[in-house]
Amino acid sequence: MTNQKQIAQKLGISIATVSNALTGKGRVSANVIEQVLAHAKQMAYVPDAAGRALKTGRTGIIGLVIPDITQPVFPDFAEGIEAAADEYGYGVLIGNSRRMKDNQAKTINQLIQRGVDGLIIVPQRGTKIQALNVPFAVISTATDPSFTVVANHKQGGQLSAKSMLDIGHRKFVILGDDCHSPVENERIAGMVEELENVASYEVFWAQDEFPDLLAQHKQGVTAVLTVSDLLALRVITESSNLGLRCPKDLSVLGFDNLPLATAVRPTLTSIVPNTAELSKRSIEYLDAAIRRNVQLPPPSIVNMSIEFRESTAALTAKI
Amino acid sequence: MTNQKQIAQKLGISIATVSNALTGKGRVSANVIEQVLAHAKQMAYVPDAAGRALKTGRTGIIGLVIPDITQPVFPDFAEGIEAAADEYGYGVLIGNSRRMKDNQAKTINQLIQRGVDGLIIVPQRGTKIQALNVPFAVISTATDPSFTVVANHKQGGQLSAKSMLDIGHRKFVILGDDCHSPVENERIAGMVEELENVASYEVFWAQDEFPDLLAQHKQGVTAVLTVSDLLALRVITESSNLGLRCPKDLSVLGFDNLPLATAVRPTLTSIVPNTAELSKRSIEYLDAAIRRNVQLPPPSIVNMSIEFRESTAALTAKI
DNA sequence: ATAGACTGATTAAACGATTAATCAAATAGT
DNA sequence: ACTATTTGATTAATCGTTTAATCAGTCTAT
Numbered sequence: 001m002t003n004q005k006q007i008a009q010k011l012g013i014s015i016a017t018v019s020n021a022l023t024g025k026g027r028v029s030a031n032v033i034e035q036v037l038a039h040a041k042q043m044a045y046v047p048d049a050a051g052r053a054l055k056t057g058r059t060g061i062i063g064l065v066i067p068d069i070t071q072p073v074f075p076d077f078a079e080g081i082e083a084a085a086d087e088y089g090y091g092v093l094i095g096n097s098r099r100m101k102d103n104q105a106k107t108i109n110q111l112i113q114r115g116v117d118g119l120i121i122v123p124q125r126g127t128k129i130q131a132l133n134v135p136f137a138v139i140s141t142a143t144d145p146s147f148t149v150v151a152n153h154k155q156g157g158q159l160s161a162k163s164m165l166d167i168g169h170r171k172f173v174i175l176g177d178d179c180h181s182p183v184e185n186e187r188i189a190g191m192v193e194e195l196e197n198v199a200s201y202e203v204f205w206a207q208d209e210f211p212d213l214l215a216q217h218k219q220g221v222t223a224v225l226t227v228s229d230l231l232a233l234r235v236i237t238e239s240s241n242l243g244l245r246c247p248k249d250l251s252v253l254g255f256d257n258l259p260l261a262t263a264v265r266p267t268l269t270s271i272v273p274n275t276a277e278l279s280k281r282s283i284e285y286l287d288a289a290i291r292r293n294v295q296l297p298p299p300s301i302v303n304m305s306i307e308f309r310e311s312t313a314a315l316t317a318k319i
Numbered sequence: 320m321t322n323q324k325q326i327a328q329k330l331g332i333s334i335a336t337v338s339n340a341l342t343g344k345g346r347v348s349a350n351v352i353e354q355v356l357a358h359a360k361q362m363a364y365v366p367d368a369a370g371r372a373l374k375t376g377r378t379g380i381i382g383l384v385i386p387d388i389t390q391p392v393f394p395d396f397a398e399g400i401e402a403a404a405d406e407y408g409y410g411v412l413i414g415n416s417r418r419m420k421d422n423q424a425k426t427i428n429q430l431i432q433r434g435v436d437g438l439i440i441v442p443q444r445g446t447k448i449q450a451l452n453v454p455f456a457v458i459s460t461a462t463d464p465s466f467t468v469v470a471n472h473k474q475g476g477q478l479s480a481k482s483m484l485d486i487g488h489r490k491f492v493i494l495g496d497d498c499h500s501p502v503e504n505e506r507i508a509g510m511v512e513e514l515e516n517v518a519s520y521e522v523f524w525a526q527d528e529f530p531d532l533l534a535q536h537k538q539g540v541t542a543v544l545t546v547s548d549l550l551a552l553r554v555i556t557e558s559s560n561l562g563l564r565c566p567k568d569l570s571v572l573g574f575d576n577l578p579l580a581t582a583v584r585p586t587l588t589s590i591v592p593n594t595a596e597l598s599k600r601s602i603e604y605l606d607a608a609i610r611r612n613v614q615l616p617p618p619s620i621v622n623m624s625i626e627f628r629e630s631t632a633a634l635t636a637k638i
Numbered sequence: 639a640t641a642g643a644c645t646g647a648t649t650a651a652a653c654g655a656t657t658a659a660t661c662a663a664a665t666a667g668t
Numbered sequence: 669a670c671t672a673t674t675t676g677a678t679t680a681a682t683c684g685t686t687t688a689a690t691c692a693g694t695c696t697a698t
Contacts, residue, residue, distance in 0.1 A: 001452070003684055014648050019686060026687080027646055049434030050378065051684030053369035054653045061412070061433065069401075072578060075394045082388075082415050091433045093380070093412050096401050114380065114410045115368030133320070133363075230582035233552075237584045240559040259391060260579050263549040265556045322654055333678050338656060345657080346676055370654030373683045 002043040003051075010043075011035055022047070053115065062286060063111030065095040065104065065121040072230070072258045073273075074122070077139075080279030081120055088287050090117070097124060108132065118286045125182065135289035137282045141182045142301070149282045149300050151273045153183055156304035157190020160225050160253050160271050163306055165199060168315030169223040169251060172201040173216050175235065176227045179205040184227045187255060191225050206231060213239045217249055222315055229254035229261050232268055236311065247313035257307055266310035278302045321362040322370075329362075330354055341366070372434065381605060382430030384414040384423065384440040391549075391577045392592070393441070396458075399598030400439055407606050409436070416443060427451065437605045444501065454608035456601045460501045461620070468601045468619050472502055475590045475623035476509020479544050479572050482588075482625055484518060487634030488542040488570060491520040492535050494554065495546045498524045503546045506574060510544050525550060532558045536568055541634055548573035548580050551587050555630065566632035576626055585629030597621045 004018040011018075013032065020026030021036035028036075039045075053059045064081050066074050082092045093116055095107040104124050111119060112134055119136035121129055129138055129146060140147040142154065164172070174191050176184045188203060195201045204211045213224075213235065226232040232254030236246050244250050246266055254261055257272035285297050323337040330337075332351065339345030340355035347355075358364075372378045383400050385393050401411045412435055414426040423443050430438060431453055438455035440448055448457055448465060456467040463469075483491070493510050495503045507522060514520045523530045532543075532554065545551040551573035555565050563569050565585055573580055576591035604616050 005684075015685080016649075016687080017647060019684095020647090023686080027644095029646060032646085046432055048373075048684050049432065050369050050372035051653090052686080054367075054373050054655090054684080055686045057653075059369065069394045069398050070578070075388045075397075078394075078397070078413065079388050079415055079417065082413060083417065086429075091412055091429065093410050094397065094401060096398055098398065098402065110405075110410065113365055113368065230579060233579065234582055234584055237556065237559070240556065241564070241584065245560070259389065260549060260552070263553060265553055265560070324654075334655080335657080335679080336677060338654095339677090342656080346674095348676060351676085367654050370683095371656080373654075373685090374656045376683075 001048070002040075002045045003048065004045075007036060007039050007043060007045060010039060058117055058290075059115045060089060061091045061093050061114075061116050062283075062290075063093045063095050063108075063114070063116040063119045065097065065107055065111065065119060065123075067097050067104070067122065067124045068099045069094070069096045072228075073256050073275075076275045077122065077279065080275040081283065083276070084279045084283040088283055090283070090287075101127065118290045120282050120286060125180075135286060137286045137289070139278060139282055141186060143182050143186070147299060148285050149278055149302065151275075151278055152301050152303045153186035153273075154190035154193075156255065156271045156273065157187040157192075157225075158194045159190075159304060159306050160187075160255070161191040161194035163269075163308075164223045164225065164251060164253065164312065165194070167313070170199045170315075171220045171222055172199060173211055173213075173221050173224045174201055174203045174226075175206060175211065175224055175231055176203065177206045177231055179208065187227045206234070210238070213244060213250070214242045217244055221250070223251040223253070223312070225253050227255050229256050229258045229268055229270055231255075232270070232311065233260065233264060236264070236266070236268075246311055251312040251315075253312060261307075261309065269309045269312040270307050271304050272307050273304050274302050320367070321359075321364045322367060323364075326355060326358050326362060326364060329358060377436055377609075378434045379408060380410045380412050380433075380435050381602075381609075382412045382414050382427075382433070382435040382438045384416065384426055384430065384438060384442075386416050386423070386441065386443045387418050388413070388415045392575050392594075395594040396441065396598065399594040400602065402595070403598045403602040407602055409602070409606075420446065437609045439601050439605060454605060456605045456608070458597060458601055460505060462501050462505070466618055467604050468597055468621065470592045470594075470597055471620050471622045472505035472592075473509035473512075475574065475592065476506040476511075476544075477513045478509075478623060478625055479506075479574070479590050480510040480513035480518075482627075483542045483544065483570060483572065483631065484513070486632075489518045489634075490539045490541055491518060492530055492532075492540050492543045493520055493522045493545075494525060494530065494543055494550055495522065496525045496550055498527065506546045525553070529557070532563060532569070533561045536563055540569070542570040542572070542631070544572050546574050548575050548577045548587055548589055550574075551589070551630065552579065552583055555583070555585070555587075566630055570631040570634075572631060580626075580628065588628045588631040589626050590623050591626050592623050593621050 004015050008015045008018045018036055021028045021033045085092045095111045097103040097107050101124050118134055122139045137148040139149050142150050176188055224235050232252050235252050246252055254268040254270035257270040261268035261270045281300050288296050323334050327334045327337045337355055340347045340352045404411045414430045416422040416426050420443050441458045458468050459466040461469050495507055543554050551571050554571050565571055573587040573589035576589040580587035580589045600619050607615050
């Protein structure tokens with residue numbers, strides 16, 4: 001591995017000058033800069049990360065702490081964070097707690113030991129992030145008061161309901177999976193708020209009781225709002241087994257806009273959380289914190305949008 | 320941040336002794352070791368990664384280069400690699416080329432610049448990894464001669480076909496998506512090899528022509544072997560729309576054992592690539608290479624297994 | 639012509655940890 | 669009792685880069 005010393009020796013100049021030429025700081029003649037750059041390229045010089053980090057106190061690496069990369073949505077996060085970090089000149093070290101709750105603290109400590117400049121943390125459900133001795137940003141749910149950036153799950157739920165109201169639906173089934181999940185509860189709260197006093201609905205939790213879709217349809221239900229694409233998929237396949245057609249008999253909405261949403265027939269209409277924006281704001285915040293900027297961006301809330309596909313249809317034929 | 324110097328001063332001893340006490344090297348009295356350890360803990364000492372890396376030449380970080388973390392299967396990889404790396408004391412820096420082919424080389428260079436000790440590379444389809452100046456392992460397909468570790472896609476295909484032969488099926492549809500994918504071709508080659516001379520089959524590529532499942536079923540086809548869970552899902556939903564029941568009329572096999580395999584009704588029987596084992600072997604190899612062990616483990620091939628679920632059934636009722 | 643300003647480069651210290659070389663004191667061996 | 673050996677600790681160098689302080693010239697202005 002070539003270092004600045006070797007370049008300096010070859011050109012008969014000092015190491016400091018080489019460093020200055022390479023970084024563009026200090027005072028160096030145009031002539032020398034050119035020579036240094038040429039030799040650096042020719043000798044395949046790559047600045048040593050450790051040496052630089054030791055002197056500057058910055059590694060240029062941030063840690064991303066997530067509960068489970070295996071779970072859909074998190075890869076999207078990882079990608080978004082990685083992309084945003086890249087833009088700001090950071091690399092991303094992943095810390096995956098792998099579904100083990102007690103692992104989160106350990107993961108965080110490991111990342112700190114590895115010298116990260118800061119952390120982006122998506123906390124395990126129901127955990128609290130205590131103060132750390134590195135800057136960090138928390139991506140969480142609105143119910144967590146310590147968040148830095150959150151996705152607006154409630155608004156997503158509202159959007160889900162509103163979109164179906166707009167095209168004529170009036171009788172709904174709302175389907176969650178796990179009634180202890182804050183995310184799911186926020187989404188459903190949004191749906192309920194939107195439908196209240198305007199339409200009729202019933203809420204089910206799949207983990208406890210999967211609704212009898214045929215019976216519901218007989219009673220006039222025309223749309224099922226779910227809290228995830230996986231659930232929506234299950235609704236479609238189950239109802240199809242019962243002889244119900246989607247979207248003719250039943251419009252079904254998903255959430256999260258996973259890759260499978262476009263792989264299924266009918267393709268899934270889904271609420272899309274803007275992970276790219278979420279990631280961008282998190283990195284923006286973290287970068288400011290790392291650089292000790294006085295003015296940190298305030299906590300921000302990112303709204304969701306909707307992607308209409310084949311699994312939903314307007315309620316006109318029924319009239 | 321506390322460093323060894325501060326501990327040394329507080330105890331009135333030299334920095335070298337502190338270092339020796341902490342690392343267990345050199346000669347230090349039990350008494351002093353105890354004191355140093357106690358103070359280190361009390362002062363919340365964390366060894367500085369940069370300082371250590373600079374001196375030892377090792378960062379303890381490896382880079383994982385993947386084409387697209389958004390695509391199913393890759394998160395499983397990321398998790399497997401992270402877990403295995405953790406076991407060997409490494410952290411994982413992710414490098415996601417984000418589907419941009421020309422990004423791969425850039426990603427690799429960035430990781431090298433960040434001082435990784437080695438790389439695990441899952442190459443973009445059809446790319447070649449030229450020699451690098453860090454140790455690396457390549458996880459690829461069997462057709463790529465430079466691989467270090469590969470999943471045995473062909474055997475997976477064979478397993479898929481054999482499992483259905485075993486339970487009485489004799490007339491098959493084999494369904495791929497993209498006829499240019501080496502992975503898919505290997506899987507299908509395995510299926511074909513197993514069925515040749517023993518059963519009848521027809522191969523379709525969904526991107527070109529999706530089979531008429533109703534017609535196929537009329538002609539006696541009872542099982543559809545696909546190269547991915549997404550395709551299997553599509554087969555199930557499409558056939559359901561045609562009035563075919565799964566698995567009563569049609570057994571459907573997926574591939575990769577994605578999360579959605581258990582979210583769908585019927586749940587999907589799927590071929591599962593052993594990503595944990597794949598990851599373990601890759602890290603094992605890379606660690607040996609990094610430590611410049613003379614005997615590198617030979618390239619290895621990891622077999623797949625099958626997970627039976629609701630989408631397949633024995634062909635007994637038909638007799 | 640001379641003081642002052644500017645230019646281009648060098649010196650040397652520093653970051654934090656590791657480690658070979660060294661040294662003093664204590665212990666063991668004959 | 670005197671030499672070896674062992675033990676416990678220190679010194680000083682080193683990894684590669686950055687950067688404040690310094691210095692020797694050159695140029696400008698009066």
